Amino acid sequence: MEKIRSVLAVSFISVLPILLMAVIAARPGVSRRPAEAAPASELIRRAGLWLEAGRAEQADLAAEVLLITEEGEKRMDMRSYLVGVVAAEMPASFMPEALEAQAVAARTFTFFRMREEPVHENGAVCADPGCCKAYMDADRLKERWGERWSENLRKIERAVEGTDGEIVVYDGAPVFAAFHSSSCGSTENSENVWSGALPYLRSVESPEKAEDVPGYHSELAISFDELRRIAGRDCPEADLSGDPEGWLTGAEYSTTGRLKSVSLGGVRLSGTQMRKLFGLRSAAVIWELEEDGVHFHVSGYGHGVGMSQYGAEVMAENGADHEEILAHYYTGTQLEKLGADAARELSRSAAEG
Ligand SMILES: [Zn+2]
Incomplete structure (x- = not known):
């Protein structure tokens, strides 16, 4: 039934321009078509295009x-x-x-x-x-x-x-x-x-x-003990035995303000590795040392x-x-x-x- 309906619709659209022309031609005393109206060939061409568009197979x-x-x-x-x-x-x-x-x-x-x-x-x-x-x-x-x-x-x-x-x-x-x-x-x-x-x-x-992005600025506070624990698990070569001042050093940033690399207890990590290690939302991160831990400030989300x-x-x-x-x-x-x-x-x- 669906198929028959669409065939009927197609045939109606195909003959529509011809019907229109016939109606226009049959009206006595009226010019066959006003100067500004599209010629029949144009109508037929357009109908043809519509049909083609309707039939065209979608790439997706x-x-x-x-x-x-x-x-x-x-x-x-x-x-x-x-x-x-x-x-x-x-x-x-x-x-x-x-x-x-x-x-x-x-x-x-x-x-x-x-x-x-x-x-x-x-x-x-x-x-x-x-x-x-x-x-x-x-x-x-x-x-x-x-x-x-x-x-x-x-x-x-x-x-x-x-x-x-x-x-x-x-x-x-x-x-x-x-x-x-x-x-x-x-x-x-x-x-x-x-x-x-x-x-x-x-x-x-x-x-x-x-103001356009929920959670654009995010914060993460990690105690020194927790930082040591994470490093011990995922970056065991890092030496975090000394003064915390010397744990995160030599940070290098790209021109966009994202961390390119940093030393964690003497181990060089990329910004992406730092992100993963501490679950930071992006590598656009700065940090400060506080009394009992490190406070990270992050902007944006993703790589x-x-x-x-x-x-x-x-x-x-x-x-x-x-x-x-x-x-x-x-x-x-x-x-x-x-x-x-x-x-x-x-x-x-x-x-x-
Ligand atoms: Zn895959």
């Missing part, structure tokens, strides 16, 4: 994703996967343009993981945000969103569908579309967090301020490389669309729209290795 439905979850491997189309990723990675309350930028970044990262730098068998992706991207299925989203479930889901779906097939490319290839929650004034160069300098992951200004999600939200509030947001955070890149065949081919050849 053509591309297949192999997702590793705690319950095992699941195959799904890119559209369903991205809805679960965007919902898990960004608040649904964000502006549509920020959600669209997030959808494109997630799609780009997925193709990058499949094609450019696979870390799992058969071009699969996992649901661990520390490795690939966070993902929540419908049940978990229902639990999380409660009565806002259908409203939030429609909003996320619109962001994914509205950017169907769009990816960020550099030199024609999908980029390592890193993103993080919030930055401390500017994003970080990739080599200060990971080993490689990527040309499109350069430090750029990011507009979010403390600081690539797109800042709160920065994207502020840009969207100021009128930027998703293309402008992505071009800002991924230096020298272009936005490209994959057709269904290209998307299918990219995901298939990933699965075949």
